[in-house]
Each structure stands twice: as structure tokens, then as C-alpha cells.
Amino acid sequence: MAMQCSLPTRRAAAAAPPQRRRPSAPGGGPAARGAARQPVRGRSTPIFAASTKQRPGSAQRRAPKRVVDVPAPAPEAVEAADAADASFQCHTLQWYPGHIARAERQLKEQLKMVDLVLEVRDARIPQSTCHPQVPLWIGGKPRLVVVNRCDMISSADRAAWDRAFTAEAAAAAAAAAAKRAASARRKAAAAAAAAGDGGQQQQQQEQQHLLQEQRQEQQPEQQPDEGPPALPSHVFWTDGKNGAGVHALRRAAVKLSDHINAKRARRGLAPRPVRCCVIGFPNIGKSALINRLLGRRVVDSAARPGVTRVLRWVRLGGEVDLLDAPGIIPASFVDQTAAQRLAMCNDIGEASYVASLVAAALVIRVKALPRGAAPLAALARRYGLDPRGASGEDFVAHVAGQVFGGDREQAGVRLLCDYRNGALGAFALELPDG
Numbered sequence: 412m413a414m415q416c417s418l419p420t421r422r423a424a425a426a427a428p429p430q431r432r433r434p435s436a437p438g439g440g441p442a443a444r445g446a447a448r449q450p451v452r453g454r455s456t457p458i459f460a461a462s463t464k465q466r467p468g469s470a471q472r473r474a475p476k477r478v479v480d481v482p483a484p485a486p487e488a489v490e491a492a493d494a495a496d497a498s499f500q501c502h503t504l505q506w507y508p509g510h511i512a513r514a515e516r517q518l519k520e521q522l523k524m525v526d527l528v529l530e531v532r533d534a535r536i537p538q539s540t541c542h543p544q545v546p547l548w549i550g551g552k553p554r555l556v557v558v559n560r561c562d563m564i565s566s567a568d569r570a571a572w573d574r575a576f577t578a579e580a581a582a583a584a585a586a587a588a589a590k591r592a593a594s595a596r597r598k599a600a601a602a603a604a605a606a607g608d609g610g611q612q613q614q615q616q617e618q619q620h621l622l623q624e625q626r627q628e629q630q631p632e633q634q635p636d637e638g639p640p641a642l643p644s645h646v647f648w649t650d651g652k653n654g655a656g657v658h659a660l661r662r663a664a665v666k667l668s669d670h671i672n673a674k675r676a677r678r679g680l681a682p683r684p685v686r687c688c689v690i691g692f693p694n695i696g697k698s699a700l701i702n703r704l705l706g707r708r709v710v711d712s713a714a715r716p717g718v719t720r721v722l723r724w725v726r727l728g729g730e731v732d733l734l735d736a737p738g739i740i741p742a743s744f745v746d747q748t749a750a751q752r753l754a755m756c757n758d759i760g761e762a763s764y765v766a767s768l769v770a771a772a773l774v775i776r777v778k779a780l781p782r783g784a785a786p787l788a789a790l791a792r793r794y795g796l797d798p799r800g801a802s803g804e805d806f807v808a809h810v811a812g813q814v815f816g817g818d819r820e821q822a823g824v825r826l827l828c829d830y831r832n833g834a835l836g837a838f839a840l841e842l843p844d845g
Contacts, residue, residue, distance in 0.1 A: 489799050529555050535838075561656065780840075
């Protein structure tokens with residue numbers, strides 16, 4: 412009986428006309444919403460469509476507007492913006508976490524056994540990333556300065572720094588030659604006086620001169636240097652991401668290791684791998700540079716300060732042992748301008764600064780650059796306002812109103828990320844001529 416009852420039902424269902432679906436507007440209706448939720452085989456599409464509703468209390472974020480033509484500011488607006496920038500004051504930046512203080516004490520002990528030092532700097536701020544105590548720590552040990560992230564500055568900025576490095580190296584070499592010549596003349600005069608009439612007074616004067624020279628040579632090791640050290644003669648431009656300039660740096664390190672082992676052989680010592688220490692500020696690419704030198708990933712590297720927290724030795728071939736050290740910074744920033752530039756380049760911790768104020772200082776610095784026309788045009792196209800007609804704080808407020816619903820801190824983070832990611836172009840924040 413069950414079969415007799417079910418058979419007519421199936422026939423009736425087959426004979427019934429098909430139901431017509433109710434048409435729905437594109438993108439709406441239950442059918443469209445159901446189709447949006449169905450996963451497409453072979454594609455990485457989300458199962459559920461993203462909701463377009465805004466959460467209560469949160470500012471709606473939109474992508475920055477791309478404006479092609481931005482009107483030039485009036486001269487009165489430029490003068491008012493310059494006056495406001497002149498009175499701008501950023502808060503005091505200080506950042507000296509405990510792991511850096513501990514690593515600095517350990518580094519000073521390790522430097523006594525090191526033969527060669529690689530000092531890494533940021534190409535965008537070569538002078539601000541120069542630690543003033545490094546020449547005092549290493550003494551007379553050979554030092555190679557590595558200017559990393561050379562892809563983030565223009566060729567004109569790099570040429571200007573090359574000229575400055577060359578001029579400073581020539582001046583330092585001339586001063587050292589003059590000092591050696593004066594010392595040789597005093598020694599010759601002392602020897603002639605001792606071989607001649609034996610004038611004891613002149614001989615005592617020459618001895619006093621020699622003692623005074625020795626004290627002057629030992630004085631930098633006892634007293635801290637107040638200003639930035641002289642620019643070195645051996646400078647290598649590198650890019651830790653794609654490996655540009657790394658081969659030349661490796662050849663120079665190996666060549667110096669051969670020279671050091673030759674000196675050891677003359678003193679009757681057996682050759683050994685030369686110990687080389689890599690030092691510099693946080694987040695300037697030291698670990699990435701070591702991985703490039705080794706040709707493999709050995710140490711951890713990330714685009715934030717404080718990744719490397721302990722000292723670690725790694726071997727480069729059979730000639731050089733590399734010491735990867737955590738980033739070192741001065742215990743206190745006397746030069747707050749340098750501290751602001753470190754924050755702009757993400758070379759110190761985010762907890763040490765206010766993003767909106769540092770972003771305003773970044774806009775002010777870009778306006779003061781001699782070759783700042785290109786980044787200023789990029790800011791104008793990206794956010795629809797010419798920075799020359801607004802102060803740094805007003806420009807941050809404009810970005811906050813246009814993109815982040817008035818949140819200045821989020822606007823400051825966006826501006827800083829735009830510079831760090833190269834969205835504003837490749838340019839240096841520091842130039843040798845100021």
C-alpha cells in the first residue's frame with residue numbers, strides 16, 4: 412500500500428508545473444545573498460561576505476584620496492604655516508630599555524677581544540645613527556662603516572654624502588700626517604741635543620712635549636666625546652634586503668682578516684678567524700645584513716626595534732667570526748632633533764614617542780629639505796592638501812579628518828608608515844650640509 416500511495420504522489424509532482432523564481436535585484440535579495448555565501452571551488456574566496464556595517468563608536472576608515480591637481484597655497488598661507496612651524500615643539504623623546512643597557516655592558520667586554528668593527532648606520536639619517544661612544548669603545552681597532560638601506564634615499568643624496576665622507580677622510584688623514592711629522596721633528600731635535608752639547612734643559616723640554624703628546628693620545632679613551640665623531644674613510648653602501656653592496660663588504664672584511672693574521676704571524680702567533688663585531692642602532696638592518704653576509708638565514712630579523720636581545724657569534728666561512736649585538740643607543744638623547752629623526756625612521760621603540768607629533772615634525776623636515784619638492788608633491792597628491800600652505804600639525808589634522816574621522820594618532824601612524832614604506836619617495840632626512 413505504501414508503494415501505491417507514493418507512486419501517484421511522484422507522478423503528480425512530475426506533472427506539476429515548475430515554480431517560477433521571484434526575480435531579485437543584482438546584489439540583493441535572498442538568492443543573491445545565498446550565492447555570495449557559497450564558496451567557489453578552486454578560488455580562495457571567503458565563505459561569508461564581509462559586513463559593510465560600521466561598528467558603534469568606531470571611525471570609518473577610507474583609503475586616502477588620490478588627487479591629481481592640488482591648488483598652490485597663497486603666499487599668506489605659506490608665511491603663516493612657516494611661522495607656526497617655527498614655534499612647533501615636540502615632546503622629549505627618551506628610550507633606554509633594560510635589555511639594551513645589559514647588552515651594552517656585555518658588548519664592552521666583548522669588544523676587548525674583537526679585531527674588527529662593522530658599524531651599521533641608516534642611510535636616511537647617517538649622522539643621527541652614529542653612536543658617539545663607539546670610537547671610545549673600540550680605540551684603535553679598524554672600523555668599517557656600513558650605510559645600510561641605500562635604496563631608501565636618492566642618488567643625489569648619496570652623492571652628497573660620498574663627497575662629505577671623502578672630504579672628512581682627507582682632512583683626518585692630513586691632520587694625522589701633520590701630527591706624525593711634528594712628533595718626528597721633536598724626536599730628532601731631542602736626539603741632536605743629546606748627541607751635541609748635552610743641553611739638559613732642552614732635552615727635558617722635548618721629553619715634556621713627548622709626554623704631553625702621549626697624554627693627548629690617551630685622553631679620548633678617558634673622556635667622553637661631546638660631539639659626533641669624524642666621518643670615516645672606509646664607507647660601504649649596502650641594502651640588506653636585496654644584498655646590494657654585500658659582496659664588496661665581505662671582500663673588505665676578508666682582506667682585513669688577512670692583514671690582521673699577517674701581523675700575528677710577524678709576532679709569532681698562529682693565524683685564527685678574525686673576530687668581527689656588528690654594532691649599530693636598533694632596527695637598522697644589522698641582522699639582515701649578517702644573514703646576507705652568511706648567505707643563509709641564521710639570526711632573526713624583523714622590521715621593528717628590539718628583535719635581537721642577546722649577543723651571538725656566527726662564523727663567516729673560515730676567516731671571520733661575526734658577533735651579532737643588540738641595538739645600542741645613548742642612555743639619554745641630548746640632541747632631540749636626532750631623537751625625532753630616529754622615531755621617524757622607526758629606529759627606536761614606539762612607546763617613546765607620540766605618533767602625531769613626530770609626523771608633524773616629519774612634514775616640517777620635508778618642507779625644509781633642499782630637494783623636498785618631490786616628497787611634498789607626493790604628500791599633496793596623496794592627501795589633497797599642499798603641505799606648504801599648512802603647518803605640520805595642521806597637515807596631520809587634515810589627514811585625520813579626511814581618512815580617520817579626526818583621530819590624529821592614527822593619522823600620524825599613517826604618515827610615518829608612508830615615509831618608511833617609500834610611498835613618499837626615496838630621500839634622506841639628513842644631508843651633510845645641514
